[in-house]
Amino acid sequence: xxxxxxxxxxxxxxxxxxxxxxxxxxxxxxxxxxxxxxxxxxxxxxxxxxxxxxxxxxxxxxxxxxxxxxxxxxxxxxxxxxxxxxxxxxxxxxxxxxxxxxxxxxxxxxxxxxxxxxxxxxxxxxxxxxxxxxxxxxxxxxxxxxxxxxxxxxxxxxxxxxxxxxxxxxxxxxxxxxxxxxxxxxxxxxxxxxxxxxxxxxxxxxxxxxxxxxxxxxxxxxxxxxxxxxxxxxxxxxxxxxxxxxxxxxxxxxxxxxxxxxxxxxxxxxxxxxxxxxxxxxxxxxxxxxxxxxxxxxxxxxxxxxxxxxxxxxxxxxxxxxxxxxxxxxxxxxxxxxxxxxxxxxxxxxxxxxxxxxxxxxxxxxxxxxxxxxxxxxxxxxxxxxxxxxxxxxxxxxxxxxxxxxxxxxxxxxxxxxxxxxxxxxxxxxxxxxxxxxxxxxxxxxxxxxxxxxxxxxxxxxxxxxxx
Numbered sequence: 001x002x003x004x005x006x007x008x009x010x011x012x013x014x015x016x017x018x019x020x021x022x023x024x025x026x027x028x029x030x031x032x033x034x035x036x037x038x039x040x041x042x043x044x045x046x047x048x049x050x051x052x053x054x055x056x057x058x059x060x061x062x063x064x065x066x067x068x069x070x071x072x073x074x075x076x077x078x079x080x081x082x083x084x085x086x087x088x089x090x091x092x093x094x095x096x097x098x099x100x101x102x103x104x105x106x107x108x109x110x111x112x113x114x115x116x117x118x119x120x121x122x123x124x125x126x127x128x129x130x131x132x133x134x135x136x137x138x139x140x141x142x143x144x145x146x147x148x149x150x151x152x153x154x155x156x157x158x159x160x161x162x163x164x165x166x167x168x169x170x171x172x173x174x175x176x177x178x179x180x181x182x183x184x185x186x187x188x189x190x191x192x193x194x195x196x197x198x199x200x201x202x203x204x205x206x207x208x209x210x211x212x213x214x215x216x217x218x219x220x221x222x223x224x225x226x227x228x229x230x231x232x233x234x235x236x237x238x239x240x241x242x243x244x245x246x247x248x249x250x251x252x253x254x255x256x257x258x259x260x261x262x263x264x265x266x267x268x269x270x271x272x273x274x275x276x277x278x279x280x281x282x283x284x285x286x287x288x289x290x291x292x293x294x295x296x297x298x299x300x301x302x303x304x305x306x307x308x309x310x311x312x313x314x315x316x317x318x319x320x321x322x323x324x325x326x327x328x329x330x331x332x333x334x335x336x337x338x339x340x341x342x343x344x345x346x347x348x349x350x351x352x353x354x355x356x357x358x359x360x361x362x363x364x365x366x367x368x369x370x371x372x373x374x375x376x377x378x379x380x381x382x383x384x385x386x387x388x389x390x391x392x393x394x395x396x397x398x399x400x401x402x403x404x405x406x407x408x409x410x411x412x413x414x415x416x417x418x419x420x421x422x423x424x425x426x427x428x429x430x431x432x433x434x435x436x437x438x439x440x441x442x443x444x445x446x447x448x449x450x451x452x453x454x455x456x457x458x459x460x461x462x463x464x465x466x467x468x
Contacts, residue, residue, distance in 0.1 A: 004030040004080070006332050007096065007109040009087055009274060011038035013065075013318040014115035014310025016072050017325025018332075021347070023078040025333035030107060032098060036083040038072060039065060068322065089452030090277045094305070099457050111305050111332045114275055114293075115325055118268035118311035121289070121371065122425045123158075124385050124393075125378040126228035128264070132235030136162050136265025140169060149175050151261025155238045157181040157226035158265035159369040164209035166263060171216045178257050180213070181224040181240045183247050183266065183375075184368040196361045202319075225249055227378065229262050238262050247374030267369050268315045269428055275313075276450040278306050284443035287363075288315055289371035290428065291447060299328035307332065316362050323351040373442075376432030385433070386426040388419020396430065400437050406446050407431060420456050423448045 006022055008015045011033035019031045031038065072079075085098040085105075090112075097106050120135035127133065134142075134150055136158060142148045154170055154177045156163045167177045196203050213220060227239040227249050238257050241249040267289065272282060275293040280301035282291045292313050299307045307328040310321035327348050334344035379385065381394040391414050399413040407423075407430055410416055416430060417423035423430075427448055435442045453462070 001095070001106040001108050002030070003108050004028055005109070005336055006030070006111045006113065006329075007032065007107055008113045008115060008329075009033075009096075010115035010117060010310070010312075011035065011081070011083075012115065012117050012310060013068065013321040014117075014312075014325035014328075015113070016068055017322040018113045018115060018307075018309060018329035019079050019325075020072055020075055021326045021329030022333050023075040023329075025330070025338040027329075027333050027336055027338055029078070030080045030082060030109070032082045032085040032087060032107075034084065034086055038081060038083075039069060064318065086455055086457065087274065088455055088457050090274060091452075097452075102458060102460075104462065110336065111307070112278070113299075113307040113309060113325075113328050113332065114278070114312060115308070115310045115321075115328075116271045116274060116312045117321075118270050118315055119424060120264075121266045121269050121428060123264060123266045123375050123378065124383050124426075124429050125226060126380050126383050127230055127235070127238075129384055129387060130229050130231055130235050131233065132231065132260055133229055133262045133264065136166050136263045137268075139261075139263045140166050143169055143173055149173055150263075151235075151259075152176060153178050153259045154261045154263060155179055155181065155226065155240070155257055155259045156263045156265070157183075157224075157238075157240065158263075158267070159183040160265065160267055160365065161206065161209070162265050163263075164206070164213065166265070167216075167218055168209050168212040171212065171218070177213075177216065177218045178259050179219045179221055179240070181221045181226055183223065183225050183243060183372075184370075185222045186368060196364070198357055199361050202358075202361065225375070225378070226262065226264065227251065227254060235260055235262055243372075243374060245372070247372035248377060249374065266371060266375060268311065269424075270315065271312045271424075273422075273424075273450055273454045275301060275306075275308050276447075277452065277454060278303055280306060280308070285314070286443070287366040287370045289442070298331035299324055300331065305335075315366075316358070320355055320358055320362065323355045326351045371432075373432065373436060376429060376436055379429075379433075385429055386414075386416040386419065388421055388425070389415045389417075391416045391426075393433070396433060397437070400434065405434075405438070407434065407448050408446070410434070411448060417448050422454060422456075 005028040007030045008018050023029050085100045087098045089097045094109050120137045139150050224240050225243050227241050229235050229238045239254050241254040269290050280303050281294040285292050293301045293308045299309050309324035309328040330344045330347050333339045379393045383393050399410045404410045431445045434445050
């Protein structure tokens with residue numbers, strides 16, 4: 001079994017930042033990612049045969065990503081990068097297992113940094129399983145990395161800056177955005193300006209997005225959500241409606257839009273499967289609408305030697321993720337004796353200052369985009385909640401009426417959460433549905449139990465001796 005001082009799971013902004021700092025300090029680092037090359041979702045490496053003919057479409061994230069990847073390349077020979085690695089289990093004795101090219105492998109580590117990012121929040125509504133309905137992140141990835149337009153006439157529904165960025169991306173690529181249904185709204189402009197003050201680069205990005213929307217004459221419907229998508233085998237129209245403070249639709253004010261594509265982006269859900277498998281303590285963060293690992297100021301979790309950084313701990317964006325990763329990498333280097341405490345703290349200080357500068361704006365944006373309970377009331381009786389097992393809201397309600405009180409009981413009674421995604425798509429919605437039905441806070445609803453394998457793997461691979 002391979003022996004490494006530090007294993008980093010995830011080669012996005014946080015994982016790259018951690019690898020850079022730890023390797024510079026002399027730590028023996030292994031960096032694992034499911035993608036062949038580092039970069040993660042936001043800085044995804046393009047296929048070598050692709051040529052970038054329209055760099056404008058890639059935006060500032062591409063430029064920032066290239067700088068970070070260039071910095072990583074200066075120390076890459078000191079890092080063992082393991083691409084195409086699907087990590088499926090963490091086990092006692094500081095061991096993890098992964099599949100690469102259908103073959104099982106094991107690693108023994110002294111320290112572990114989990115930096116596996118987040119995924120688009122799934123929000124079930126009538127018609128969300130129709131062809132033509134995408135998550136905002138998936139649509140963005142198709143256009144940026146593959147040069148493919150998923151449709152012609154788009155409705156963007158959700159909340160947060162990603163919708164504005166995606167609208168500009170689509171129009172620059174030749175598509176038409178019929179409307180943006182933004183669920184949130186700015187309640188206090190003075191506080192928003194205070195939070196944004198000093199973050200001139202981000203302000204410039206926001207103004208550029210708004211300018212692009214204005215030029216393209218895209219209606220920005222604030223305090224609106226998508227109610228349903230309709231079509232015969234393909235999206236042909238979508239219905240939107242204004243909402244109250246809980247994001248409950250005011251259905252008497254609905255309007256129908258002729259579109260062939262709906263991109264849904266109600267924020268992101270931290271990927272905490274590995275931190276839960278590592279038995280780290282977690283807390284429910286209302287502003288994110290999800291569970292996150294508890295950490296100290298050095299990014300270490302409640303489990304000694306296990307650190308977490310980036311969007312799997314808080315949806316704060318790539319700029320914060322890089323800084324958290326750097327702090328985690330430096331903390332590991334110090335704990336392994338490669339840096340003194342003073343040296344580590346001195347190197348961390350600029351990272352902490354940059355994070356502190358971003359914190360007020362992040363809090364303001366989180367407050368606007370915080371998922372409200374109305375989102376979990378969009379489904380009708382025949383709406384599929386668990387896409388893998390095709391379980392409807394009606395079946396879930398029957399389980400609740402039959403005595404099910406938590407997610408695991410519903411899972412056992414209906415198979416909700418037993419499919420390929422292992423509850424990633426249905427979990428957040430199911431938690432909200434149960435909370436609404438029982439009149440409880442979402443934080444009172446226990447989440448699905450976690451056990452390996454956390455992602456589908458071939459049984460033949462599991463059945464072989466690891467390392468053969």
